[in-house]
Amino acid sequence: MSQIGALTVAHLSSRRRSLLSWGLPLGLMSGFVVAIYPSIEAALSKAVQSYPSGLKEAFGIGQLSSVEQYLQAEMLSLIVPLSVGYLAVRAVASGLSGAAEEGRLDVLLSAPLARWRLVAAGFAATAVELAAVLALAAVLTMLGSVIGGAGLSAGRAAAGFAEVWPLALLFAGLGVIASGFSLRTAVVTGSVAGVLVAMYVIDLIGKLDPSVSGVRYASVFKYYGKAIDNGIDPLAFVGITAVATALAALGALLFERRDLPA
Amino acid sequence: MAVIETERLTKSYGQARGIEDVTFAVGAGEVFGFLGPNGAGKTTTIRTLLDLLHPTRGSARLFGLDSHRDSVAIRARLGNLPGDFGYGKDTTGREAIALLARLRGVSGRGRTESLAERFRADLDRPLGQLSRGNRQKVGLILAVFHEPELLILDEPTGGLDPLMQEEFLALVLEERQRGAAVFFSSHELDEVERVCDRVGIVRDGRLIAVERIAELRGNARRKVVVELDDPAGLPALGEIPGAADLELSGARASLSFAGELHPLLAALAGRRVLDLEVTRPTLEELFLTYYRGDAGGDAA
Numbered sequence: 001m002s003q004i005g006a007l008t009v010a011h012l013s014s015r016r017r018s019l020l021s022w023g024l025p026l027g028l029m030s031g032f033v034v035a036i037y038p039s040i041e042a043a044l045s046k047a048v049q050s051y052p053s054g055l056k057e058a059f060g061i062g063q064l065s066s067v068e069q070y071l072q073a074e075m076l077s078l079i080v081p082l083s084v085g086y087l088a089v090r091a092v093a094s095g096l097s098g099a100a101e102e103g104r105l106d107v108l109l110s111a112p113l114a115r116w117r118l119v120a121a122g123f124a125a126t127a128v129e130l131a132a133v134l135a136l137a138a139v140l141t142m143l144g145s146v147i148g149g150a151g152l153s154a155g156r157a158a159a160g161f162a163e164v165w166p167l168a169l170l171f172a173g174l175g176v177i178a179s180g181f182s183l184r185t186a187v188v189t190g191s192v193a194g195v196l197v198a199m200y201v202i203d204l205i206g207k208l209d210p211s212v213s214g215v216r217y218a219s220v221f222k223y224y225g226k227a228i229d230n231g232i233d234p235l236a237f238v239g240i241t242a243v244a245t246a247l248a249a250l251g252a253l254l255f256e257r258r259d260l261p262a
Numbered sequence: 263m264a265v266i267e268t269e270r271l272t273k274s275y276g277q278a279r280g281i282e283d284v285t286f287a288v289g290a291g292e293v294f295g296f297l298g299p300n301g302a303g304k305t306t307t308i309r310t311l312l313d314l315l316h317p318t319r320g321s322a323r324l325f326g327l328d329s330h331r332d333s334v335a336i337r338a339r340l341g342n343l344p345g346d347f348g349y350g351k352d353t354t355g356r357e358a359i360a361l362l363a364r365l366r367g368v369s370g371r372g373r374t375e376s377l378a379e380r381f382r383a384d385l386d387r388p389l390g391q392l393s394r395g396n397r398q399k400v401g402l403i404l405a406v407f408h409e410p411e412l413l414i415l416d417e418p419t420g421g422l423d424p425l426m427q428e429e430f431l432a433l434v435l436e437e438r439q440r441g442a443a444v445f446f447s448s449h450e451l452d453e454v455e456r457v458c459d460r461v462g463i464v465r466d467g468r469l470i471a472v473e474r475i476a477e478l479r480g481n482a483r484r485k486v487v488v489e490l491d492d493p494a495g496l497p498a499l500g501e502i503p504g505a506a507d508l509e510l511s512g513a514r515a516s517l518s519f520a521g522e523l524h525p526l527l528a529a530l531a532g533r534r535v536l537d538l539e540v541t542r543p544t545l546e547e548l549f550l551t552y553y554r555g556d557a558g559g560d561a562a
Binding site for chain 2: 001003006007010013014099104106107108109110112261262
């Protein structure tokens, strides 16, 4: 096994609990949301009609005339992307700043291991971890649909959850860059989580006020949120993934050059 | 060829001091002690050798290779025990060793089991559940299991009980016999005295002396106390070349003396010596002498 492969497996092993601690609650919550949809569908339609159109547009509420739209509004427009985005930063930070704080970095870098390989393995493991968490959440959501008889489309639900993956990975890339400047986990996660929330708010403002809609280009959320209705946009999916990888590569360069004090 | 060779190695942290103009060499099969109190610059020197810190100026070469440019090739040939060994709370020693073996391309786990038995190390419990001393044993195994050519150990006996400290010192001597060079920092003078061939003393980021243990003691001033039946001859002892700090108390004189004892004994010849005591300073006293600034100069 290559060094990157061995490190990726070790990183995933150390993060194995996150599948349950993040995937399970997100999946159960989504499953519950989907399961109760048939019983509230009629009342919901009436309520939504009274919502301001700007609010509906901002939060992707639309007509809420289908369980997919309800899932998008309740989970995939806010809770899942912000949660999994934050998880991405935590995961990547645990392999760099967290490893430095635990002393693991000193031990690993006693071996004939280039720093960029360490970063690459951390980023790859984060990508796998995010995919696993989202997959578990999607499966539990489908389970909720089956139990509640909601009739959720498996393909559309899968597209909705899959769309979160490149978005979250972008914040993992930013986490690698932050680790190039600081090896304190609190600083890395705090700063990138701040960017995550800021991007969400910027996108929200752009949606609420058409006169400043241009600000949405400063946020990755501009390219997020339509997969459950329209399927995955391959350009956005690949583009965001490519940007995330480029950010991680830049972060690896910064990490390669920085001092690692005791 | 020297295994470690530094030339005016300097690392500064902005305004804060790190190390400055540190120059020394360590040969193959040599045990080199790096002495100094906390904050003197020992760990900074080690981290610079390992390319965890990049030198501000000067150079470090290990196995003739540049410590920064060739760091991956260098690290393939060394073992390192960090000062406060940690790895991760949930990982067991065996898992950590397995990963390091893969990263090093070592087939099997070398002499892991025999070392674990020797140091009574528990490799199957998560490191977070082990005491500092027991974690340190795992760190020691991680540093030596692959039989490196160079061992870099940063205050390696911290947390080890006296029995394990003895075992550790025996291991260091065995590593030397195997041909490995050992560079270890410490503020435990006793262990340095017992296993090191040479010692470097670092003070305020500067290497102020590099000497063989034997020479360090040989060059040091001995404390001499002499008692004669007739005190009249005592003041003349202060004029002997090498004598200093003469203090008289009745028929007793105490003084410090450097160099061969022959001039002193010649001066005492023909007198009735009631008592004569010559004491070499302990390494600790020597160390404190350097630290008080009574001795100094640049390192050899």
